[in-house]
Each structure stands twice: as C-alpha cells, then as structure tokens.
Amino acid sequence: MSKQATQDMETRIASLLKRSDLSVTESRRKILHLFLEQTGALAHGDIERKAGEKFDRVTVYRTLQTFVEKGIIHTIPTADNSIRYALCKDECSGGHHHDHHIHFVCSQCDNTYCLDDVVTPDIKLPKGYQAEHVEVVVEGVCKNCR
Amino acid sequence: MSKQATQDMETRIASLLKRSDLSVTESRRKILHLFLEQTGALAHGDIERKAGEKFDRVTVYRTLQTFVEKGIIHTIPTADNSIRYALCKDECSGGHHHDHHIHFVCSQCDNTYCLDDVVTPDIKLPKGYQAEHVEVVVEGVCKNCR
DNA sequence: GTAACTGCAAAATATTTGCATCCTT
DNA sequence: AAGGATGCAAATATTTTGCAGTTAC
Numbered sequence: 618m619s620k621q622a623t624q625d626m627e628t629r630i631a632s633l634l635k636r637s638d639l640s641v642t643e644s645r646r647k648i649l650h651l652f653l654e655q656t657g658a659l660a661h662g663d664i665e666r667k668a669g670e671k672f673d674r675v676t677v678y679r680t681l682q683t684f685v686e687k688g689i690i691h692t693i694p695t696a697d698n699s700i701r702y703a704l705c706k707d708e709c710s711g712g713h714h715h716d717h718h719i720h721f722v723c724s725q726c727d728n729t730y731c732l733d734d735v736v737t738p739d740i741k742l743p744k745g746y747q748a749e750h751v752e753v754v755v756e757g758v759c760k761n762c763r
Numbered sequence: 764m765s766k767q768a769t770q771d772m773e774t775r776i777a778s779l780l781k782r783s784d785l786s787v788t789e790s791r792r793k794i795l796h797l798f799l800e801q802t803g804a805l806a807h808g809d810i811e812r813k814a815g816e817k818f819d820r821v822t823v824y825r826t827l828q829t830f831v832e833k834g835i836i837h838t839i840p841t842a843d844n845s846i847r848y849a850l851c852k853d854e855c856s857g858g859h860h861h862d863h864h865i866h867f868v869c870s871q872c873d874n875t876y877c878l879d880d881v882v883t884p885d886i887k888l889p890k891g892y893q894a895e896h897v898e899v900v901v902e903g904v905c906k907n908c909r
Numbered sequence: 910g911t912a913a914c915t916g917c918a919a920a921a922t923a924t925t926t927g928c929a930t931c932c933t934t
Numbered sequence: 935a936a937g938g939a940t941g942c943a944a945a946t947a948t949t950t951t952g953c954a955g956t957t958a959c
Contacts, residue, residue, distance in 0.1 A: 639913095640912095640913065640914075640957085640958050640959070641958075641959095642913090642914060642915080642957075642958070643915095643957090644914085644915075645914090661948090661949095672915080672916080673915070673916050673917075674948090674949090675915080675916070675917085675949090675950085675951095676914085676915060676916070678948095678949070678950080679914085679915085680914095692842050694840040694841050694842045694844075694900065695840050696838050696840045696846075696898070698840075698844060698846045700842075700844050719886060721888070721892060724895060732888065732889060732892075734889060735886065735887065735888065735889070738884040738886065740865060740881065740884065740899065740901055741881065742867070742878065742881065742901065742903075743878060743880060743881070743906075744906075745905070745906035745909065746867060746878070746901075746903060746904070746905055746906060747903045747904040747909065748901050748902075748903040749870060749902050749903040749904070750901070750902040750903070751899065751900075751901050751902075752842070752899070752900045752901075752902070753886065753897065753898070753899050754840065754897075754898045754900075755886055755888065755892075755894050755896070755897050755898075756894075756895050756896045756897075756898070757888075757892060757893045757894040757895040757896070758892070758893040758895070759891070759892055760889075760890075760891035760892060763891065763893065786932085786933050786934070786937095786938070786939075787933075787934095788932070788933070788938095788939060788940080789932090789940095790939085790940075791939090807923090818940080818941080819940070819941050819942075820923090820924090821924090821925085821926095821940080821941070821942085822939085822940060822941075824923095824924070824925080825939080825940085826939095829939095910959105911958105911959095912957105912958095912959095913956105913957085913958080913959100914955105914956080914957070914958085915954105915955085915956070915957085916953105916954095916955085916956095917952105917953095917954095917955100918951105918952090918953095919950100919951085919952090920949105920950080920951075920952095921948100921949080921950070921951090922947100922948075922949070922950085923946100923947075923948065923949085924945105924946075924947070924948085925944100925945080925946070925947085926943105926944085926945075926946090927942105927943090927944090927945095928941105928942095928943095929940105929941095929942090930939105930940085930941085930942100931938105931939085931940070931941095932937105932938085932939075932940085933936105933937090933938080933939085934935105934936095934937090934938100
C-alpha cells in the first residue's frame with residue numbers, strides 16, 4: 618500500500634472512531650483496520666489470529682462489543698454458533714442500523730459477505746405477528762469458489 | 764392429559780425414534796416429549812431446566828446432536844449466539860431438510876417460532892453467487908405479546 | 910489531570926472427550 | 935449377548951469480571 622493510501626486509511630479510521638465518541642487507541646485502530654482491509658466478515662477467533670499476539674483476548678471482546686454498541690460493526694448469526702462481525706455502512710452508524718442487506722456464507726471457503734445490493738424482502742407474517750427486523754442469511758457457493 | 768393422549772404421544776415418540784434408527788431410551792423420549800408438548804423452539808439451557816435434574820448435561824448435548832444429525836430437529840441461528848432447536852416437520856426427517864419456512868423470535872418474551880406457513884422468499888443474488896439454503900429470521904413482537 | 914482503555918489474573922460458563930457401566934434390542 | 939447410550943470425571947474452550955497500571959485528550 619502506498620504511503621498515501623495508508624495515510625488515508627488511518628484518517629478514515631480516526632474519523633470513524635471520533636464520530637462515535639470513542640478515543641483513538643491502538644487496539645481499536647488495529648481491529649478496525651482488519652475490518653477495512655478485507656471484504657468479508659470476521660469472527661472473534663479470526664481477529665485474534667490476524668492480530669497476532671498483539672493484544673489481549675479480553676481487549677478483543679471488549680472492543681467488538683463497543684463497536685457493536687456504537688453501530689460501527691454488526692453481527693451476523695450463523696447456524697454453527699460462531700458469531701461473525703462485519704462493518705456497517707456509513708449510514709447506519711450511531712446505533713441506528715439500516716442494515717437492510719442480506720448475508721451470504723460460502724459453504725466452501727467459509728467466507729461471509731454482506732451483499733449490500735440485495736435488500737431483504739418483505740415478509741408477509743401471519744395475523745398478530747409484528748416484524749421489527751428481518752435477517753436473511755443465504756448459504757451457498759461464492760463467486761470465488763465456483 | 765388423558766391417558767389416551769399420553770399413550771398417543773408415547774407412540775408417536777417411539778415411532779419417530781425408530782424411523783431414524785435410534786433406540787428408544789429414556790433421555791431421548793423425555794427430550795422429544797419436551798419438543799412435542801410446546802410450540803416454540805428450545806435452547807440447550809431450556810432443556811436442561813425443563814428436564815429438571817433428570818439427566819446429565821452431557822447427555823443433552825449428545826442427544827441434541829444426534830437429533831440434528833437424524834433430521835428430527837433443526838437449529839435456528841440467532842444474533843445472540845444462543846442456538847435454538849425446533850422440531851422438523853415430518854417431511855424433512857431422514858437428513859433431507861425441506862425446512863423452507865421462516866423463523867420468528869419475539870423480542871418481548873424471547874420465544875422462537877417456526878412459521879411453517881410462511882415460505883422463504885426467492886432471493887436474487889449477484890452474478891456468481893449460488894444459493895443452497897436460505898435462512899430467514901424475523902425479530903419482532905409475537906401474537907401473545909401484543 | 911482525569912476519564913477511559915488495556916492487560917493480567919482469575920472466576921464463571923460452556924463444550925468436548927474418555928471410559929466404565931448400564932440399557933435396548 | 936452385543937452394540938450403543940449414559941453418567942461421571944476431567945480436559946478444553948469460551949466469556950466475563952475486578953483491579954491496577956497506562957494512555958488519550
């Protein structure tokens with residue numbers, strides 16, 4: 618990455634954090650960096666692994682929790698009980714999530730993608746049920762694995 | 764419950780187990796009973812609680828796993844990392860799941876329902892992605908909590 | 910300087926495994 | 935009788951909490 622690009626990335630990270638009233642600390646910068654430099658979602662374990670021995674496991678837990686609360690990342694439920702986290706789009710920060718996109722988990726490479734261009738469909742519920750949020754997770758084979 | 768109804772239930776349980784080549788043991792009968800006598804889905808913890816001190820925690824783990832493998836129950840992913848299990852409809856036993864229904868989690872009472880009458884919508888994916896299974900979880904307020 | 914963040918230790922939970930014993934067929 | 939299922943003990947793994955030291959602003 619060019620010096621300029623790195624610079625941009627750091628600026629972006631700092632502004633993301635400040636916008637959420639979070640102080641710019643090393644672990645937050647580093648973890649946010651991991652999310653920004655790749656497409657898919659990350660599980661807690663991925664982050665620990667990618668970060669090397671950089672910081673404590675507890676810090677990862679706390680940082681992820683903070684990010685979720687502030688609306689910087691959101692969780693993606695999957696059937697195998699491993700929660701994954703992905704960056705929210707700009708519009709949904711500030712705790713107000715507008716993540717009306719669907720998620721895709723590849724059964725081959727296990728990568729998880731936010732398909733931002735695919736909006737969640739309207740679901741017609743039986744009488745009496747009132748929907749607040751719809752989560753769609755599609756499992757299948759991704760672009761790269763075919 | 765009448766003696767007749769209890770009898771029917773036990774017969775149904777035994778036949779469900781035998782159909783899946785499982786021996787009819789006390790813990791399997793008991794756990795299956797819990798699923799049959801209620802509408803919603805159960806988490807591992809619910810089962811331990813409802814079963815009282817009846818059997819070992821390990822047995823619950825193993826029994827649930829067996830039931831999932833045999834297609835007697837299926838898992839429902841939720842955002843809070845607590846996997847829930849629900850009975851499969853008759854048609855989908857034998858490992859071949861046709862659970863094309865959606866799931867509903869009530870944000871008030873935390874109950875989870877299989878809405879068998881609501882089929883999962885067709886999702887149009889971007890070029891290159893190939894869907895194998897679509898999971899829809901709707902969060903909101905259920906019939907009983909309004 | 911002060912409030913917030915981090916790392917370490919340790920507690921609390923959750924899940925998995927091995928093995929001897931018991932139960933189902 | 936034989937194979938599978940269970941219970942117990944214990945090994946692992948995961949998540950949470952408290953607190954003292956450190957860092958961001």
